[in-house]
Every structure is written in C-alpha cells, then in structure tokens.
Amino acid sequence: MTTSPAHLLEVDDLHVEFHTRDGVARVINGVSLHVDAGETLAILGESGSGKSVTAQAIMGILDMPPAVIRSGAIRYAGRNLLALDDEARRRVRGRDIAMVFQDALSALNPVFPVGWQIAETLRRRAGLSRTEAEARAIALMDRVKIPAARARVRAYPHQFSGGMRQRVMIAMALALGPKILIADEPTTALDVTVQAQIMDLLADLRRETNMAVILITHDLGVVAGVADRIAVMYTGRIVEHADVFGLYESQGHPYTRALLESIPRIDRGDEPLKSIMGLPPNLTRIPSGCPFHPRCYRAEPVCAVEVPPHIDLGHGRTSACLFAREVIDER
Amino acid sequence: MSAERLAAGSRRVQGDTVLQVEDLVKHFPITKGVIFKQRIGAIRAVDGVSFELRRGETIGIVGESGCGKSTLARLLLRLETPTAGRALLEGRDIFSLAGVELRRLRRNLQMVLQDPYTSLNPRMTVGDIVGEPFEIHAEVAPRGSRRTRVQELLELVGLNPEHIHRYPHQFSGGQRQRIGIARALALRPEIVVCDEPVSALDVSIQAQVINLLEDLQRDLGLSYIFIAHDLSVVRHIADRVAVMYLGKIVEIGTRDQIYRRATHPYTQALLSSAPVPDPKVRGRQGIRLEGDVPSPANPPSGCRFRTRCWKAQELCAAEEPALIDRPDADPHASACHFAERGP
Amino acid sequence: MSEPLQAPNVGGVAATDRPRSLTDDAWYDLRRNVVFWIAGSIVVLIVLIAAFPHLFSPIDARTANCSLADSMRPPAAGHWFGFDKQGCDVYARVIYGARSSALVGVFSTVLAGVLALGVGLIGGFYGGWIDALLARGVDIVLGLPLLLGAIVFAKALASQDTGIWPVVLALGLLGWPTPARVMRSSVIAARQQDYVQAARILGAGNGRIMLRHILPNAIAPMIVVLTILLGTFIAVEATLSFLGVGPRNVISWGTDIAEAQRWIREAAHPLLFPSGFLTLTVLAFIMLGDAVREAFDPRLR
Numbered sequence: 001m002t003t004s005p006a007h008l009l010e011v012d013d014l015h016v017e018f019h020t021r022d023g024v025a026r027v028i029n030g031v032s033l034h035v036d037a038g039e040t041l042a043i044l045g046e047s048g049s050g051k052s053v054t055a056q057a058i059m060g061i062l063d064m065p066p067a068v069i070r071s072g073a074i075r076y077a078g079r080n081l082l083a084l085d086d087e088a089r090r091r092v093r094g095r096d097i098a099m100v101f102q103d104a105l106s107a108l109n110p111v112f113p114v115g116w117q118i119a120e121t122l123r124r125r126a127g128l129s130r131t132e133a134e135a136r137a138i139a140l141m142d143r144v145k146i147p148a149a150r151a152r153v154r155a156y157p158h159q160f161s162g163g164m165r166q167r168v169m170i171a172m173a174l175a176l177g178p179k180i181l182i183a184d185e186p187t188t189a190l191d192v193t194v195q196a197q198i199m200d201l202l203a204d205l206r207r208e209t210n211m212a213v214i215l216i217t218h219d220l221g222v223v224a225g226v227a228d229r230i231a232v233m234y235t236g237r238i239v240e241h242a243d244v245f246g247l248y249e250s251q252g253h254p255y256t257r258a259l260l261e262s263i264p265r266i267d268r269g270d271e272p273l274k275s276i277m278g279l280p281p282n283l284t285r286i287p288s289g290c291p292f293h294p295r296c297y298r299a300e301p302v303c304a305v306e307v308p309p310h311i312d313l314g315h316g317r318t319s320a321c322l323f324a325r326e327v328i329d330e331r
Numbered sequence: 332m333s334a335e336r337l338a339a340g341s342r343r344v345q346g347d348t349v350l351q352v353e354d355l356v357k358h359f360p361i362t363k364g365v366i367f368k369q370r371i372g373a374i375r376a377v378d379g380v381s382f383e384l385r386r387g388e389t390i391g392i393v394g395e396s397g398c399g400k401s402t403l404a405r406l407l408l409r410l411e412t413p414t415a416g417r418a419l420l421e422g423r424d425i426f427s428l429a430g431v432e433l434r435r436l437r438r439n440l441q442m443v444l445q446d447p448y449t450s451l452n453p454r455m456t457v458g459d460i461v462g463e464p465f466e467i468h469a470e471v472a473p474r475g476s477r478r479t480r481v482q483e484l485l486e487l488v489g490l491n492p493e494h495i496h497r498y499p500h501q502f503s504g505g506q507r508q509r510i511g512i513a514r515a516l517a518l519r520p521e522i523v524v525c526d527e528p529v530s531a532l533d534v535s536i537q538a539q540v541i542n543l544l545e546d547l548q549r550d551l552g553l554s555y556i557f558i559a560h561d562l563s564v565v566r567h568i569a570d571r572v573a574v575m576y577l578g579k580i581v582e583i584g585t586r587d588q589i590y591r592r593a594t595h596p597y598t599q600a601l602l603s604s605a606p607v608p609d610p611k612v613r614g615r616q617g618i619r620l621e622g623d624v625p626s627p628a629n630p631p632s633g634c635r636f637r638t639r640c641w642k643a644q645e646l647c648a649a650e651e652p653a654l655i656d657r658p659d660a661d662p663h664a665s666a667c668h669f670a671e672r673g674p
Numbered sequence: 675m676s677e678p679l680q681a682p683n684v685g686g687v688a689a690t691d692r693p694r695s696l697t698d699d700a701w702y703d704l705r706r707n708v709v710f711w712i713a714g715s716i717v718v719l720i721v722l723i724a725a726f727p728h729l730f731s732p733i734d735a736r737t738a739n740c741s742l743a744d745s746m747r748p749p750a751a752g753h754w755f756g757f758d759k760q761g762c763d764v765y766a767r768v769i770y771g772a773r774s775s776a777l778v779g780v781f782s783t784v785l786a787g788v789l790a791l792g793v794g795l796i797g798g799f800y801g802g803w804i805d806a807l808l809a810r811g812v813d814i815v816l817g818l819p820l821l822l823g824a825i826v827f828a829k830a831l832a833s834q835d836t837g838i839w840p841v842v843l844a845l846g847l848l849g850w851p852t853p854a855r856v857m858r859s860s861v862i863a864a865r866q867q868d869y870v871q872a873a874r875i876l877g878a879g880n881g882r883i884m885l886r887h888i889l890p891n892a893i894a895p896m897i898v899v900l901t902i903l904l905g906t907f908i909a910v911e912a913t914l915s916f917l918g919v920g921p922r923n924v925i926s927w928g929t930d931i932a933e934a935q936r937w938i939r940e941a942a943h944p945l946l947f948p949s950g951f952l953t954l955t956v957l958a959f960i961m962l963g964d965a966v967r968e969a970f971d972p973r974l975r
Contacts (some may be wrong), residue, residue, distance in 0.1 A: 021702055046533040145620065159621045162396075170671035192560065193620045196604035200619065218534050221563070222605025225613055244610045262538035264567035266590070266605045267612070273567065275538035279503050408875050437877035450868040454890045463886075467877050500698075514872070 014072030045233035104165035115153030163194035252319035355416035380577035391569030447507035458495035584663030724776035785846025794857025905959030
C-alpha cells in the first residue's frame with residue numbers, strides 16, 4: 001500500500017444532496033476515498049448507489065441546483081477542489097482530471113468531425129496551432145488504436161461504431177495528459193468483444209502513462225479484470241473497501257457477499273442464484289441505522305438503530321457493517 | 332390453480348419438439364429514391380437460421396449487436412414477415428397462418444420484452460395490462476373470472492394482487508418486468524420468447540427475475556427461447572445454446588458443449604472476452620478480435636467470420652462452412668472448416 | 675433452491691426509478707405557474723359568463739329596451755360600462771356577447787379536433803400511401819388563408835337564420851390541419867413504443883391498438899394545440915363579426931367593436947370594454963394552452 005503523505009486524489013467525507021420535488025434526496029452520505037498514480041480504483045455500485053454522482057462531483061460537473069454539496073472536501077494534489085472558483089476548477093478539469101462517459105454518441109458533438117473535436121481541446125487549452133493540434137489528434141487516435149487514423153480524422157461520430165467512438169472519447173480525454181482518468185461505465189453499452197478491447201486499451205494506457213484510473217461500474221466481472229482496489233457503494237455510502245483479490249476471496253459486508261452470490265457466472269454452471277430481496281431504497285427516505293438492513297440476510301434489531309461505522313478489517317480493508325468481522329469469516 | 336398447474340405439468344411430455352425453425356431468412360431491402368424506389372441492396376439480418384426447441388427446455392440465443400437475434404425474435408412472433416423459411420409449431424408453419432388460426436397461435440407463443448419502462452402502456456392499470464390478453468381472446472376466460480385470473484397471475488409472479496389498480500410508473504423496474512411476465516403467461520403459452528429480459532435491470536434485481544423465470548418454467552412446463560448478449564445469464568438458464576454472427580448460427584449445442592468445448596473461433600473469442608468475476612484469472616491470454624463487425628448489408632464471402640478470424644485460410648473465403656457436426660469427442664454443430672476445441 | 679419471493683416493498687420505489695409520470699411532473703409545474711392559474715381562472719369565468727349570462731347581468735341584452743336618450747352615456751352606477759350609440763347597456767351586451775364567441779370557439783374547435791384526430795390517427799398509424807394522401811390534404815387546406823377562407827365561407831353560407839353555424843363550419847373545416855399534424859407525429863411516436871409491439875404479440879387488431887394504446891398516449895399534444903386554436907378561433911369570429919359577415923342576429927363582441935369604432939371620437943368606452951374582453955379571452959386561452967404545453971414538454975426539463 002502507498003505510504004505517501006498526501007494522495008493524488010482524496011475525497012474526504014463528502015455529502016451531496018439533491019433537492020427534488022419528492023424531497024431532499026441524500027445521494028452521497030459521507031464518502032471518503034483516495035487514489036494514487038498508477039492505481040486503478042473501482043467504484044462498484046448499482047443505480048442509486050451514488051457512484052456516478054461521486055465522479056461528477058470530482059469532475060465538478062454536477063448541476064448545482066438541484067445538487068448541493070453539503071460538506072466534505074475533494075483534494076487534488078493537496079488542493080481542495082471545492083474551494084476553488086469556477087475558473088480554477090475548469091482549468092483542473094480536462095488537464096489534470098479527465099472523464100470518459102458511457103454513451104459516446106451523446107458525449108461527442110455530432111456536427112463536428114472527430115479529429116476537429118480532439119484538436120479543439122488542444123487548441124483551446126494547450127494553445128497549439130491548427131496544424132499542430134491536428135497532428136496531435138492523429139497521434140492520439142493512433143494511440144487508442146483507431147485504424148487508419150489519418151484518413152478518419154475528418155469523419156463524423158455517427159460514422160464510427162460504438163467501440164470506435166469510445167476510443168475517440170478516450171483520445172479526447174487523454175489529449176492534455178491528465179493525471180487521473182475517471183471512466184464512468186465506459187463499456188456498459190458495448191458488445192462483449194468490444195468491451196474486452198476497450199478494457200485492454202485502458203489497461204495499456206494506464207501502464208504507459210502511470211495515470212490513476214477511477215473506474216465506475218456495476219459489473220463485477222469487469223472489476224475483477226482491472227481493479228487494484230474496490231470501493232463498494234450503496235445508498236451513497238461506501239459499504240466496503242478492499243483490495244481486489246481480498247474482496248473476491250471473502251467479503252466483509254453482507255451487501256457485497258449477496259451481490260457476488262446473486263450474479264450468474266460464466267465460469268460456473270448451474271449454481272442457484274441467491275437473489276437479494278426487496279428494492280434499493282428511495283433516496284429521500286433512507287432507512288434508519290444501516291441503510292441495507294431491510295434487505296440484509298443477517299440483519300439484527302440493532303441494525304435498524306445504529307449507523308455502522310467503518311470497521312477496520314486490516315490490510316486496508318474496511319466494512320460499514322456492525323458484524324463485519326463475522327461476515328468476513330463466513331464461507 | 333395449483334391443481335391445474337400440476338395437471339398441466341404432467342400433461343406435457345419432456346423432450347418432444349415444440350418448434351422447428353427451418354432456414355429462416357429476413358432481408359431488409361435498402362432502397363434509393365423517394366417516388367420510384369430502387370432496390371440497391373439488402374440488409375441480411377437473418378440469413379438462414381434453423382434450430383429446434385424441445386418441450387420444457389430453454390434454448391439460449393447469444394450474439395453481439397447486428398447478429399440478427401432480435402430480428403429472429405420478431406420473426407418468430409410474427410411482427411415481421413420472413414423473406415424465406417418456415418417455423419413449424421404443432422406441424423404447421425406459423426407463417427402460413429392467418430385470421431382465427433393466427434390468433435390461436437398467439438395464445439401459444441408469447442414474449443417477454445426487454446425494457447420494463449416502455450413495454451407497459453403507461454395509461455393502463457396493471458390489472459388492465461395483465462387482463463388485456465383475456466379481452467382479446469375472450470374464449471379463454473369468461474368475463475366473470477377475469478379479475479380472479481389476473482390476481483392469480485400477479486401472485487404467480489410475486490406481486491401483490493391488491494395492486495391491480497396501480498399504474499406502471501408506481502412500480503420499480505424489476506416489478507414492471509414481472510408484470511410483463513404475468514401478461515405473457517396469461518394465455519398459458521407453451522413457448523415464451525424472452526428478449527433480453529434482464530439486461531435493463533439492476534444486478535441485484537436480475538437474480539430475482541431469472542429465478543422467477545426458472546420457477547415458472549418448471550411449474551408450468553414452459554419452453555423458452557432466451558435471447559441475450561450476457562453470456563453468464565445464458566449459461567445459467569439455458570439447456571442448449573445457439574451462437575449467432577451476422578445473421579447465421581455459427582455454433583449450436585448443449586450448454587456444456589458451448590461453454591466448455593466450443594469449437595468455433597467466434598464462440599471461443601466471445602467466451603474469452605466475457606469478464607469473469609475472479610481476479611485470479613486476470614492476465615490469462617485471451618482472444619482479442621480486431622476491428623469491427625462487417626456490415627450485414629455486405630457480409631464477407633464464404634465464412635462471414637473470416638475477416639476477423641485468426642485461422643482464416645483461402646478455403647474460408649471460397650466456401651461457406653456448413654453448420655454440421657464437426658469431428659470431436661463430443662460432436663456438435665459448428666460452422667467452421669477448422670473447428671476444434673480451444674486451449 | 676431460490677430465495678422465497680417476497681412481495682416487494684412497493685412503498686420504497688427507488689428515487690432513481692421513475693416513480694413520477696410525466697403527468698405528475700407537469701401538474702407539479704403547472705400548479706406553480708402563476709400564468710396557468712390566472713389564464714385558467716379567466717377561461718373558467720368566460721365559460722360561466724357564456725353559459726349563465728343572467729347571473730352576471732341583471733339586464734337581458736337580447737330584450738333590452740335601448741333608448742336613444744342614453745346614447746353614449748359614460749359608465750355610472752348600475753351601468754358599469756356605460757351605454758353605446760344605440761343607448762344599449764354596454765355591460766349587458768358584453769356579458770351576453772360572450773356566448774356567441776364562446777359557442778363559436780368551442781364548436782369550431784370540436785369540429786377541427788374531430789377531423790384532426792381522425793386524419794392524424796389514421797395517417798400516422800397506417801403510414802404508406804394513406805398517410806401520403808392525407809398529408810397532401812393537410813398541405814392543401816393549410817395553404818388556404820384562414821381568415822379569407824372563413825370570410826368567403828361565411829358569406830356564402832350565411833343567411834338570416836343560420837346563426838353561428840356557417841362560421842363554425844368555416845373555422846372547423848379550415849383549422850384542422852395544424853392539430854392533425856401534431857396528432858400524426860405523436861401517433862407515429864406512439865406506434866414505435868414497445869407496449870404497442872406487446873399488444874400485437876398478444877394478437878390485438880389494429881382497431882384495439884389505435885383506440886386503446888395509441889390514442890390515449892398521443893392525444894395530449896393535440897389537445898394543447900386545440901386550446902390555443904380556440905383562442906384564435908374566437909379572434910377570427912370577432913373579426914368576421916367586425917367585418918359584418920359574422921353570425922347574424924346574434925349579440926357579438928365583434929359587431930359591437932365594429933359599431934363602436936365608428937364613434938370613437940365621441941366616446942371610448944363602448945369600444946374599450948368589448949375589445950378588452952375579447953383580448954382578455956383570446957389571450958387567456960392562448961396562454962393556458964401555452965402553459966400546459968410547456969409543462970408537458972420533456973425537453974424543457
């Protein structure tokens with residue numbers, strides 16, 4: 001584990017609310033995480049867990065209103081991004097921290113050629129001339145393995161396949177040489193063979209540039225393939241944090257365990273799926289105590305009362321369950 | 332209802348063929364011009380698909396986008412007319428049926444759709460939605476008994492029968508999918524086509540719905556055609572699996588034959604690319620396909636997969652490999668001249 | 675060996691699912707829109723005035739004895755809007771004149787609506803040559819200028835005792851294309867929906883699909899357009915009356931405006947009040963329709 005005094009990126013007890021017509025949705029309730037150069041941190045969660053909002057908060061692209069950052073800090077290289085003004089924040093975005101989204105088609109502007117869009121970032125933010133920017137754009141497209149980059153630099157987004165568009169988006173994200181890349185469900189909309197290509201690409205790029213990667217996903221298979229550490233989110237909280245090998249070996253939180261037992265697996269045949277009963281809670285009415293208790297297979301009366309703290313399980317593992325030590329020993 | 336269910340279950344004999352699909356073809360013409368339309372080509376969405384569905388079994392159809400599995404589903408449900416081919420149900424070609432007979436077919440062949448957010452009419456109550464099959468096929472249930480039947484169906488899929496007056500938007504995605512399943516089962520079909528029934532659901536809800544589908548199959552003797560892109564889900568639920576690529580089935584066999592002893596390079600690539608929730612298998616040398624899927628309007632000559640296949644030879648461009656049993660200790664049909672098990 | 679199925683906790687529908695339908699959200703917005711309430715109240719008021727004029731005016735303008743001695747008298751107690759050139763009570767005429775405008779507005783809108791619904795539903799649903807044919811029909815009628823066409827129509831058909839019907843017919847037959855187009859596009863959108871596919875798979879025939887599935891989900895945008903159209907129709911009716919080709923023997927704001935503007939130099943009040951009411955009514959319908967349309971427009975969210 002890293003011993004540097006300050007992490008490259010650190011989120012410290014973040015609380016974010018959304019003011020909706022149904023009431024105040026507490027979307028992020030005390031999230032703390034960190035990532036360093038060369039690491040891949042996976043934020044694993046389902047819809048409503050708050051994983052995408054966390055990413056957007058780090059990037060500074062949350063719509064405020066209706067979002068409100070109640071408290072907490074997001075420190076990049078020691079500086080609290082939340083304390084910066086809009087201009088300074090914008091400078092960090094893209095240059096130091098870049099983001100890749102799920103749907104490349106809506107993230108790319110359909111009326112401009114792909115090469116132009118990549119070059120645009122370079123012209124505006126790095127001050128390159130048109131020719132320099134275009135040359136760099138071609139180089140970037142090459143780097144993300146878009147075949148015949150020179151020819152395709154003038155093509156439009158709709159002329160590319162899904163996987164190719166995703167590569168374009170990655171190229172754009174890398175243009176300014178960011179230290180941190182946030183990938184929000186980058187392969188969810190892609191076919192499985194293309195998904196594998198893109199995940200390989202991200203792994204290669206990470207090795208080449210020593211970027212920190214924050215991967216946001218719901219896919220336990222993808223996480224197992226690339227992550228170093230995993231933060232499992234549920235209802236705006238990190239309920240478990242562990243290194244990847246440890247997490248798949250034994251789980252310290254009932255939600256993680258239940259999730260692993262409920263997914264069908266390609267490497268195993270006919271085992272029955274243990275479904276998690278109930279539904280994820282309404283974020284405007286989060287259950288008292290442990291938010292997972294209504295769905296938990298080993299909930300006890302105290303779980304409805306006490307909000308579990310983060311219990312240290314050693315080796316950098318934590319779990320927000322009152323019975324973490326028992327859960328991790330369960331087989 | 333359960334006495335009926337038991338009787339229905341025993342009436343059905345395991346093993347006989349309920350649906351036989353023969354050389355099904357669907358080409359979508361590409362036309363030019365507004366007033367005088369000229370046909371300049373065709374998208375060969377389904378290009379000669381044949382398979383059998385046996386009673387009580389689930390056949391999984393897997394493939395990536397553009398392989399034609401969704402078009403295949405639409406054909407079987409008679410939402411599209413085939414360019415050629417037939418599908419025999421109880422000995423009769425479903426595409427030759429019309430009028431009353433077509434209506435009767437509908438009672439036997441139903442579908443669970445993919446998106447629970449758009450597959451239910453937002454302006455109808457749940458009771459109306461699940462009861463609509465009875466309104467269309469009035470002979471199945473006399474008017475007085477409909478409400479009871481609807482409530483029984485809701486219970487069957489794990490929903491509260493008292494919610495009969497609620498609207499779809501008051502339910503979650505998983506619950507809406509259950510409503511869709513209840514609707515599909517109302518007429519007691521023999522065959523249910525499931526088109527990606529869980530891909531739009533959250534991971535923790537998928538298991539609920541998959542388990543429900545399995546339970547219903549067992550209790551009601553249903554046969555499923557399960558279409559999905561998620562190989563793990565198909566591995567779990569299917570008895571037999573057909574792998575599609577560019578409108579054709581490239582390999583078909585039992586679940587174990589496909590998942591453990593695949594012989595077609597595309598199947599092997601597909602399985603190799605699927606993410607495994609186990610970090611220890613990381614770094615294994617996987618098969619990575621280069622490039623994109625060719626356009627279904629202009630598929631490669633001979634074997635369609637040859638442009639991305641590492642085994643491709645001249646023979647592959649010249650002669651299209653037939654979907655026949657290939658030499659193997661456990662032979663199953665594979666459309667490759669050089670079919671062999673992977674490492 | 676699967677987990678027993680629990681009746682899921684419906685109360686806890688996750689905030690990330692879509693528990694609110696578009697109607698709920700729209701109503702929420704509307705409730706907070708001041709314009710909606712104001713316009714809505716005016717519309718309701720006008721409808722009441724048209725339906726029950728005797729509740730609002732003690733003097734029945736249809737049978738009133740207008741005395742030339744009162745000609746052009748300004749507003750006074752008991753006669754809040756004063757008198758017009760003929761000596762008739764302006765307030766009573768305005769109140770009783772509402773009916774003509776309201777009836778013409780409503781009936782012509784209903785006629786246009788029925789035609790638009792039919793054309794839009796059938797064209798949008800069947801597509802192909804039927805749609806092409808109907809679309810040409812739409813184009814042709816759309817090409818006819820509304821006001822001019824209405825004048826021609828009204829003059830040709832009107833006689834002593836046809837009352838409001840020539841105008842209603844004129845407006846209805848000329849006004850249906852725009853709502854028809856709106857209906858058609860929402861029908862085309864609804865046709866693609868999965869639940870329509872599901873109905874087909876169940877064996878539903880075209881009739882059931884059109885009436886049960888497509889119509890209820892496609893009609894809202896057209897209703898909104900019709901509301902706005904109603905306002906336009908009222909304005910046109912007044913214009914026709916103003917020009918002297920409107921319904922005969924009927925008290926109408928347009929006729930009163932025409933008459934009053936001749937004597938504008940003498941006094942303003944006989945012109946002011948009918949035109950004020952006319953403007954207010956037309957505006958109210960248009961703003962009401964606009965507010966509802968904005969509330970339902972998902973793009974503005």
